[in-house]
Amino acid sequence: MIYDIAVLGGGPAGMAAAAEAAQRGARVVLLEESAAPGGQVYRAPPAGFTVPPDADSRAGDALRATLRQSGAEVRTGCRVWGVGGGPLVPMDTQAAPFRLDALAPDGQSFAVQARALVLCAGTHERIIAFPGWTLPGVLGLAAATILLKAHGMLPGRRVVVAGAGPLLYAVAAKLLKAGAEVPAVVDLAHSREWARALPALAVRPDLLARGLLWRAQMLARGVRVVSGARIAAAAGGEALERVLVGDTWIDCDALCIGHGLVPATEATRAFRAAHRYAAEAGGWVPVLDGDQRCSVPFLYAAGDGAGVRGAAAAPASGRLAVLAALHDLGMLPDHAGARAAPARDFARAAKAGGAMARMMALRPALVQAIPPETIVCRCEGVTRAEIEAACADGAADMNQMKQFTRCGMGPCQGRLCGETAAELVAMHCGGRERAGFATGRLPLRPVAMDALLGDFDYADIPVPNAAPI
Amino acid sequence: MFDVAVIGAGVMGCSTALFLARAGMKVVLLDRGAICREASGVNAGTLTMQMTRAALIPYALRAHEMWLRMPEWCDGGHVLATGCPGLSVAFTEHEAAMLEERAHFRRQAGAPIELVTPARAREIEPGLSDRVIAAGHCPIDGFTSAYLTGRAFRPALLNAGVELRENCGVHGIKPGFAVETAAGVVQAKRIVLAGGVWLQDMAAWLGVTLPIKVLVNQLVVTERMPQVMRTVLGVASGLLSLKQYANGSVLIGGGWQGIGDRARGGLAVKPESFLGNVRLAAHTVPALRDARVVRAWLGLEAETADALPAIGPIPGIDDAWIIGSVHSGYTSGPYLGKLLAQAICGEAPELPLFPIDRLLAQEKAA
Ligand SMILES: Cc1cc2nc3c(=O)[nH]c(=O)nc-3n(C[C@H](O)[C@H](O)[C@H](O)COP(=O)(O)OP(=O)(O)OC[C@H]3O[C@@H](n4cnc5c(N)ncnc54)[C@H](O)[C@@H]3O)c2cc1C
C-alpha cells in the first residue's frame, strides 16, 4: 500500500502533522523511534513509570490524544534508518513514491511508501568540545532530560548545569525538584542577552512565567548562577570529579552541558534538497518556502528539524507542512483558508522561539578556545590539532577534512563532533558556507546487520552477472 | 605556458602529473573539485589480482608494489597500504568452474593464484564460511584506505613543482592548447585528459566521440568490531570485496550498482543491491551478522566499450593524451600514470599502453 503521507518523527511537529492529515481524510503513517510519540519536550514516560504531571506532560498528553483520535496510523518504537524514492531514482525516470526503511520493535526491518514525506526529525544537541568532555559523568542536556523525564532518574548527586539557552534552567529546575544538588548553573549568555530576549518572549507569557519561576527556584535554593561563563575544563580519574569555571574548580559527579540544538538534516541531505546555513536557526537547514516545502517536490520539513523555533511553534509548522502536502497531492481545495490559522500561530510562536534559538546559536569563541590536543571527534579520536593539520594539508571543506582525518566517520556520523569540526574548518576556509556539510547517506542511524539480513539462502541473493575476465 | 596541463586530479591524473614533473616538465593539474574526491577517494581500496582483468595483471602487480612502498616514492605520503593474502571463493559448482577458468587466465598473466581446498582456505582465513566449496588463493593482495589518496599525493605534487588548481573546473579546450576554466584560460603545450567517468565529456571538447559507460558502485562500511577476518575476500564472479581494517571496521564492496549518473554523482543505494551485497558478505563471513552498518555510499567508475583501459595518445591531435577507464583502476593507477608520463616524455614505456584507436574505430563503424 502506498500512503498519501508519511511523517518521520513523532515530536510536537510530527504529531500535529499526522493528526491534521488524518483528520482531513488522508492515509497517513507516522514513524517514531521512541516507545510513545512526544518528542524531546513532550517525551512520554515508559509504560509502568509515572512521572508527576507538569505543564509539558499535560501539553504532550493533549497532542497524543488528538493524534490517537485522528485515526492516523502511528508506529512507535520504529527507528527509521533508510530514506529513498522521491528524487532518488535513475535519471529520466519519473519520481517514485518515497520510501522509509525502519526497524520494528522486534528488530526486523520493514519499509513504508508514501506519495509525500513530511520530515519532523527534530534536533540533536550541540556540544562544543572542551578538555575532559569525554569523561564519564559528562552528558548532554538532552540526555539528562531523557533520564529525568522518561525514567525519573538523576544523572548524579551533585550536578553542574552548563551551556546555553532555556534548557539550562529547565534541566536545573528538574534536577532540583528530583532531589539533586546543583552547585552551579553556568550560562554562556550574559544577563543582558536575556534582557534583550525578553520582549520577544513576552508574546508567550506562559513561557516567560515559567522561565521566571525556574530562576526564582534557583535563587531560593541557593544555586549559583554564573552568567557569561563557560566550562573551561572537566577533570577526574575514571569519571568526572570537578569542572573549571573561570579559575575556580567546582566539585561535582555529573555535568549536564549543551551549547544549543542543531536541526537534524540527515534525511534532507540524503534527498539532496537545497540547504542554507542559518546560524540563528541552529545551523544548516533545508531551504523552505513559506509552507515548509523543501526544494524537492513532495518533500516537507517541519518543527525544529527545519530550523530551531521551539516546541510551541512546532505543531503549527507541522500542520502547515501537511496542508501544503495535501494541496500538492490535490487533496485540499481550500489551501489558503486552511493554512491561515496555523500560519498565524506559527509566526507568533516562532518569534519567541527565534529569540531562544538565537541564544542557543553557536558561539565561535567556544571553538576558538579549544586547546589543540583536545579530542573533537570522540568516535575516531581526532583532535583539534589533527583537524587543523588536515586543513593545512589542503582540506578546504567538511567532506575532504573527513577524508583526511576520519573525523565524523564513526557511529555518530558527525552528529556529535560535526559542529565543532565545521567551525574549525570554517576558520581555515572562510566560513561555514564554504566548509559545507558532509554528504547525507544511509543509514540515518547505525543499523544492526542482523536486522537487515533476515533469513535467506544463497539462491536468494541476486548476484549480478560476472565482470569480464 | 605550461608544458602539460593534466585535467582531473584522481589517481590517474595525480600520478601522471607527479611523474611528468619529476621528469622535468612544468605541469598544471586541474580539478573541478578537490583532489581525489571522486572514484579515487571513495573506492574500496582493494589491491587485488583476483578482480583485476587478466590483461591488466602485469600492471597491477607492479602497482601493488608501488602502493606498498608509497612513502618511498611519494615523499612520505601513504594510504595505509597493507599487504595480505586474498581469497576468491565459490559456493556453487558453477562458481567453482568459473573460479578455475579465471584463475587459469590470471595465472597465465602472471598472478600467483593457486586453487585450494575449503579446508586450506579456512586455514588462511578462519573467518570464512563452511559453505565455501573451492577457493582461489593469491598471496599478493591487500588494501588501502582510499580516502587518504589526496592527502598522500598532494605534498609530493607540490614538492615536485606541480601547480595544483582545485575547484577549477575545465569546460573546453581550444587548439594550441587553451584550456578554458572557470578561473580563466590556461595555456599548455600538451594536455592529458584524466577525467574518470567524465572522459566522455572531455573527449567531446576535442571533437572526439568516446563513449564511456558509468558504473555506480556501492560500498557499505560497518562500525568497528572485533577481528572477524584477516584477508581480502572476494567471490568467483567478482561481485564481492571484503576486508577488515586495522581499526576494526569492515568494508563491503564488489561493484553492486546503485542510483546515480555523471550529472548527479553517486546518489543513493538501491534497496535490493544494498540487501544483496550485505547478504553476500554475511554469507561469506558469518560473523558479520553481529556487525552494525554505519554508512553506505556510491562512487562512479568508468568503463569503455571493451572494458579495457583508454591510455595513450588521442588520435589526430598532436600532444593530446588520455588516461582512464581502467578496471580495478585504483590498484593499477600509480603505475599507469608512470607509464603514460614515460610516453609523454618521449621514452618507450616499460609496458605497452592501451591506445584508444580501437575504441574510436568501433565507434565509427557503428
Ligand atoms: C533535551 C531537550 C529538552 C527540551 N526541553 C524543552 C522545554 O522544556 N520546553 C520547550 O519549549 N522546548 C524544549 N525543547 C525544545 C523542543 O524539544 C523542541 O522545540 C520541540 O520538541 C521540537 O519539536 P519537533 O517535533 O520538531 O522535534 P522533536 O520533539 O525533537 O521530535 C523529533 C522526533 O523525531 C523522532 N525521530 C528522529 N529521527 C528519527 C528516526 N530516524 N526514526 C524515527 N524517529 C525519529 C525522535 O524520536 C523525536 O521523537 C527541548 C529540546 C531538547 C533537545
Ligand SMILES: Cc1cc2nc3c(=O)[nH]c(=O)nc-3n(C[C@H](O)[C@H](O)[C@H](O)COP(=O)(O)OP(=O)(O)OC[C@H]3O[C@@H](n4cnc5c(N)ncnc54)[C@H](O)[C@@H]3O)c2cc1C
Ligand atoms: C565505489 C568504487 C569502488 C571501487 N573499488 C575499487 C577497488 O577496490 N580497487 C580498485 O583497484 N579499483 C576500484 N575502483 C575503481 C577505481 O576507483 C577507479 O578506477 C579509479 O579511481 C579511477 O581514477 P581516475 O583518476 O581515472 O578517476 P577519478 O578518481 O574519478 O578522477 C577524475 C577526476 O576528474 C575530475 N573532473 C571531472 N570533470 C572535470 C572537469 N570538467 N574539469 C576538471 N576536472 C574534472 C573529477 O573531479 C575527478 O577528480 C572502485 C571505484 C568505485 C567508484
